[in-house]
Amino acid sequence: MKKVIQVLGVIFLLTSCNPTLNSFTFIYNNEGPNEEIALRMEQLLESQFYNVDIQLIEGISTEANLDSIASGSIDIGLVENYVNYRPGLSSAFSVYSEVLHIFHREDIEGSSFESMVYAGPIYIGRPESPTYNMMMDLFDFYGLDPDRINVTFAMGEAVVIVEFTNLFTLEKLRNYEGFKLFSFDDIQNIGNASVVEGISLKYPRLSPFIIPQNSYWGFTKEPVVTLSVDLIMIVRSDLLEVTVNDFSKTMLRNRQVFTSIDPLLFNGLREDFNQGILNIPLHEGARTFLDRDEPSFLERYAELGGVILSIVIAIFSGIVSLTKWQAQAKKDKIDEFYEDLMHIKNLIPKINQIPTAVENVKRVQAAQNKAFEMLIAEKLVANDSFRIYMELSKETINELRGKMRFLKAKMDRTTS
Template identity: 35%
Template sequence: MRNIIFATLLLFLAACQSELETVKIIYSVDEPKGEIASVLKQIIEEHTRYKVELVIGDGSLAAYDSLATGAAHLTIVENNTPLSGGVFAIAPIFPEILHILYKSDTAIHSFEDLFYGKTAYIGQEGSGSYEFMVTLFQFFEIDRSKVKLTDDIFSSDVFCGFTDLLKEEELIGLEGFKLYSFDDQSQMGLGSVTEGICMKHPQMKTFTIPRYTYGKMTPTPVFTLAVDAVLVASGFLPDDVVYDITKAVFENHQDLNKISPLIYSRMSEDFNSDDLNFPLHAASRVYLERDEPSFYERYAESIALAFTLLVATYSGLRSFAKWNSQRKKDRVDVFYRYTLDIKNKVPSLKTTEECILSLSEVRKHLNQAFQLLIDEKLLANESFRIYMELSRDTQSELKTRLRYLRELGKAPPKVI
């Protein structure tokens, strides 16, 4: 049954192929995000029909807002970015490690010692690093008046940020600095500081930088924090585009693995979507669940035994099946009537806002119908196919109406 549903969804995605030609990726110049964006561009352009435009963003929060408004389509943000709607996860890419470095000639015995009376760089305002360091200041009850923040990393006594593993060329410029460790090994698993932070901020994870990872800078393990960097998509990006991108990324993830060992260890289809701070995109879920064994494959022996019992009650179950089939058809009719009402109103829409709202409603109900189909509360029959065609035609008419109204100069262009 699952295979039938999956095939139906694929056929529908192909039938409703969007008119989008260029996918806009907004990204941070901080590595490895810049390199990841370049590789994503290469993967998408080589393995899908879309072109990619790369746009340099102004921090994670600004990039997130660009997706929420439809000004961009894809970006990579930290998993602890505040959720405000309109953005959906495709997959976690790699864990970003919190590095806190301070001058080695400074005696540091506590988190407060790192910052009081010091000049500190905690990232550009609006970046994920900056926002989380402000959160840590609150956790440790740091008096901000005793901390001097700077935008110049080279003039700072201490600097912090979520990054990939530091490369050898980066370590050359860090002579004279030490890495701050929140805990020592004896406290791990016994209510350590990092465990306390993760309890209050569950998107974070404890992370250990093993000894000698950075040569003489790490003669002992460093206990710190990490957060997943997640590839996310705008809710304005059509489902078929998201499906194509998800498929291309996972089938060619070895190109991303070359960028960092952390990507190699994290990039997998087996991630737990419950750990994400963003809802998993429905099209990504369809791709990721394509090979899961069906109910019948998992319970073949039990079904064989149950079949002998089902034969005795065949006539009763047949009546129930007819009733259940009619009930599922009635559910499709609800979506059909709602979409037909909107379709009939298209010629009377006067503003682009009405068009966008109607388009959003049609897509919302289409997604609800898909979810019911996946949950086997709808039948993938002729009625459902007619509804899908009606939804596709209605969206096409709404887009045509929207373009017509925009040509009249009633609103500036906007990505849909």
């Protein structure tokens, strides 16, 4: 019995010490604070879920990132809410608002969007990036002539530089010495059919945003009226509801982990964000959390139940295998007794001396005693094989004693 417990203990350790490890790939573009956000998300999720492993991947471009998620090769991503809908993608939650910053050189006309854009080379990010697509929409909104716009992909050559990013630090603003920040409108017009409100009406994924006075030192001697777009956590549509529910809950309820990265994350990571502006539909797992429609016990612990069931099956299989092995081992042992007994039984006709017969009687009796000792020690089982052996051994002893009587009588006849 002690061996059974030891073997079961080994089986349990082998199964319980290797829980199912779920690996998820997380892609992001290394722009603004996105890398630091992704890194803290990785650390938070791995610390909260013992069987979760997050692999961070730096993306090439927004479109390529979306293709990877839609194809199923990537599980999670950080993407601006200024991308076109495509099957296979779902939103989880809003992370923070990226602010549109348009810097123009001090020596060019920046009183209007049109005169600024026509003034010289303009950098609007990589082709097909959210910044590029958004600026193309703004060119269309203002009715600008594409042939007069000199788009450059070399930031150093540009007299106008456009960036969608988080709030700038003083250190980063030093890179824009000799530039000014463009404001779409006067702050007095906000709430009175201003230009930014017209833009957000036509492009609802964009929202008016005000960079307050003096928040950017010399760049904001007056408030700057601009636009913002939400950075969204995107997931594969076929990712399990429970997984997305738990991930969303963990990150939104631990938003203090992220707020030190940038002030915009304080208001960005909220459970009550505007779901209506999402260009990519909300994942059902995120919806159940935001609507407080929590997964059932069976849904939440289905995977754990599978692991436990696997452990139970492994233990049961181990018990069955061990039982069969023990039964076979005991059968092998009784077979050894049979083999020795049959050897003695076959020798009886050849015995011609009484001491030899006596020696074999003792040998059979010793084997009987040993068999009983092994039965008590549970090394043999009291089944039909054991009982037949005991009967056969008694019969062999009687045959040997009969042989002894025959040899004694023969000796007596010889001496008389």
